[in-house]
Amino acid sequence: MPDSFNMTNYEQTFAEFQWEVPESYNFARDVIDRWALDPDRLALWWVDDYGNEDKKTFRELSDASQRLCNVLREQGIGKGDVVVVILPRLVEWWVINIACLRMGAVISPGTMQLTAKDIRFRLQMADARCIITTDAIAERVDEIYGECPTLQSRILIGGERAGWLRYHEAMATASDSFPTVDTAADDSAILYFTSGTTGYPKMTLHTHTSYPIGHTVTGRYWLDLRSEDLHWNLSDTGWAKAAWSSFFGPWICGAAIFVHHSDRFDPKRTLELLDQYPITTFCGAPTIYRMLVLEDLKQYRFSRLRHCVGAGEPLNPEVIDIWKEATGLTIRDGYGQTESVLLVGSFPCLEPRIGSMGKPAPGFDVQVIDDEGNILPPNKEGDIAVRVKPKRPVGLFKEYWRDPEKTASVFRGDWYLTGDRAYRDEDGYFWFVGRADDVILSAGYRIGPFEVESALLEHEAVAESAVVSSPDEIRGEVVKAFVVLRPGFMPSDDLADELKEHVKKVTAPYKYPRLIEFTPSLPKTVSGKIRRVELRNREWQDHRKA
Structure with missing residues (x-):
């Protein structure tokens, strides 16, 4: 297994890349045990907030x-x-x-x-x-x-x-x-x-193979990992990003993984660890970087850090500029899903375009298509799609388990639909526009409005609710709930706080609505469906006017 996988020529690598998929494959045997032939090869460096290391x-x-x-x-x-x-x-x-x-x-x-x-x-x-x-x-x-x-x-x-x-x-x-x-x-x-x-x-x-082999492109090309690297990814272990950058990606390349065990994210402590330990590559959600640049970065040294990436949403240009001034490094964006490995990335060999997702990863034909499955010309917004015919690429999920109808719904002709919208410029760079549905992406968390609405409806005061995203400078966007109250209940700050605490108890706390607006009615279609899109557009338009 070669020690270095980094890409120096994007066009050549993209053209020559071929997936190699054996009939049988087991990551434990074919990767972990092979690296284990060297009994001293470091795989994991774990620390906590109390001075313990392993x-x-x-x-x-x-x-x-x-x-x-x-x-x-x-x-x-x-x-x-x-x-x-x-x-x-x-x-x-x-x-x-x-x-x-x-x-x-x-x-x-x-x-x-x-x-x-x-x-x-x-x-x-x-x-x-x-x-x-x-x-x-x-x-x-x-x-x-x-x-x-x-x-x-x-x-x-x-x-x-x-x-x-x-x-x-x-x-x-x-x-x-x-x-x-x-x-x-x-x-x-x-x-x-x-x-x-x-x-x-x-x-x-x-x-x-879809993750264990598919994340070859994540580790080799986007994370740009080498066998001597110590890689730190800040993702929660419950999310697919941990599989991306805290497991498969680094270990495919023989890199060691740095782990900080803590009950909460502390930007100051994160910077101290980047200063203290020989971490060479770093991956964090845009929310993380937004919080880090609020600290006094001049207090810290980043002597071993050579590469930084972010994923989940586009990162503000001013944050990228502040981070580069302090570290000398550009935060490079990457795009993919729980259903996939890295699909598009700002690879180190590419000239970065701030705000762009980058270009398609080797092994994937990623395009922007219209409703009929036709590839759109440059600068025309459409659906981000991955070609799956005549040959399906490695790195895509097998199915939505036990849900053939849902599985079929994300394919259109020769394409797998990611559910996101973008456009592609004349030079092949992708630019993210937004979700094609109502899913909220907040601080790296993916939150479905239905779950929050269902939790709210369990409270005795709530007659109806609609949940949408609302812009936020730190988290990118947050959950906002529009609530119609039952007769006998009156809007108040105390009731809003009560509803927030109720949602935290009924479902995972990160899903709770940080903003609640009481309203006498909700916009609906003729058939009675709530028009979340109207509420969401209003939120974002009001923010732009402010």
Whole structure:
């Protein structure tokens, strides 16, 4: 496996790139175990807020993952079984991911902010056989355990609870030898829940090649990783971006991953760590960079940092300028989805155009198309689409699990539709316009309006609600709810605060509406559907006028 994958000539690399997909592939065997042949090769460098550090080599992670495979097998977990993992940034999260891939189990990550109701939905929809989590989440699991008949194994990291297997106790006596399952290229491997416009989160299914091989382009070309790099990605472990930049992308290239375990994001502490540790590459959501540049960057040295990327939404030019003045580095944008790997990026070999997403990633024919599937000319807005015929590229999800109708809805002729809108300039650079639907992208979180509206309707004061995005300087956009009250209730600041707290309790707290506007009625179509687009346009137009 070569040490350096960086791209020096975009046009040549794009033209010559070919996907190599074997009939069988297992990331644990074909990547982790190969790097583990060097017993001293660093894979993970973990730190917390209390001075604790832990370094793990590929060999140590390989051995630990095999022990966990034996633990899971003793619990009756095997190939194809869904394992839900809800953990903060603990070393065990990486071990569990490797173990599930090794044994052919399907891993389904979730964020620590999930409520008992959220967890019940995920366990039921995925027919999960096992959940691995901490004591805080275990308490929520126990609330709904009786409603999840397929859940046969509960494994606890830290603490002790009745009915739960203690992770470290079981690992201490398990063998570190396990025969890796010879998984087929199209076997199911990863199940992510992702919010949509209507209904509850849909299940995005990836295979043993779509992410494990597909993220070759993410790691090699966009993150520009080399085997000697120490890469830091700030994504929550519950989101697909963690798979992108905290797992597959770096380890495909043999780079080590830096991990900071903390209960909250602290921009000052983040800058201190960038100064203190030999971090060479850095990935953060635009919200992160907006908060970092509010600090006094002159206090810090970035002597080892050589490459920075951002993803999730376009980044403000002034933020890019401030960061470059302090570090000498341009924050390079990248675009992709839970359903995909990197599709478009501002690669290091390209001349950056501030505000642009960049150009298509090698291995993908990405175009802007119209409603009939025709490629649009430059500077004409349309749907961002990926060509899937005559040959489907590696890196796209397999399906929305158990939802063939939804799966079919995102394909149009020869194209997969990302659900985003853009235009392409004369030189081939893509420029993001916005979502084609009502999904809200706030501080890196993807929030479906239906979930928030449903939570609001559970409150006795709410007759109707409509949820849209509202512009925000730090988060890019935030959740705003328009609320029609039931008879007998009056608008007030206290009621608005009560509704916000209610949503935090009913669904994951990051989804709560930061803004609430009481209104006597909501705009609707003739058929009675709420016209969110009218409310959203009003929000953004008012912001532009301000």
